[in-house]
Amino acid sequence: MKTxxxxxxxxxxxxxxxQTTKCKLEYxxxxxxxxxxxLDVYPAVLDENFTETEFxxxxxxxxxxxxxxxxxxxxxxxxxxxxxxTFMKLILPAGDKELEAEAKRIVSLLPIYTPAKCNxxxxxxxxxxxxxxxxxx
Numbered sequence: 001m002k003t004x005x006x007x008x009x010x011x012x013x014x015x016x017x018x019q020t021t022k023c024k025l026e027y028x029x030x031x032x033x034x035x036x037x038x039l040d041v042y043p044a045v046l047d048e049n050f051t052e053t054e055f056x057x058x059x060x061x062x063x064x065x066x067x068x069x070x071x072x073x074x075x076x077x078x079x080x081x082x083x084x085x086t087f088m089k090l091i092l093p094a095g096d097k098e099l100e101a102e103a104k105r106i107v108s109l110l111p112i113y114t115p116a117k118c119n120x121x122x123x124x125x126x127x128x129x130x131x132x133x134x135x136x137x
Contacts, residue, residue: 023118028126031076031089035126041117043079043125052129056106062133063098069134075103076128083112088126 028035045052060073074092077085087107090100116125 030091030128031126033088033126036116036118036123039116039118039123039125040120041114043083043113043116043127045111045113046083047111050111052110052127053131055110056129057131059109060106060131061102063102065098067133069132071133072130073099073103073133074128074130075100075107076126077107077110078124079113079115079127080124081115081122083115085110085113085127091128092130 023036023038023040025034026037027033072092073090075090076088078088079085085107087104090096090103093099115122117123
């Protein structure tokens with residue numbers, strides 16, 4: 001009897017946990033937009049040799065402005081349901097038009113991704129990237 005109760009309790013907890021972590025749309029305060037979270041399948045670049053970190057830090061051209069090398073830069077983009085990338089927002093430093101323009105340029109150069117999936121459907125997904133200007137290659 002005790003074993004049956006334990007199993008029932010385990011399945012009840014597992015079921016309730018799976019319900020709370022299920023893929024869904026949620027409002028993201030950082031980009032002021034609804035985005036999919038807890039995805040079944042996350043987007044991935046088709047080229048296995050490609051790394052976002054290397055690509056972005058190598059190709060990001062710092063605008064001709066006096067930036068501290070410890071300046072954090074963070075921006076977000078959407079991997080669309082077709083795998084293409086669309087710039088969303090410069091998050092840090094907010095309001096810097098020059099860095100925003102460069103982040104848009106970088107996102108426009110990103111390769112095609114395999115799209116995210118939510119409940120078996122291809123869905124757009126937010127991706128973000130953060131680095132220090134001093135860590136650029």
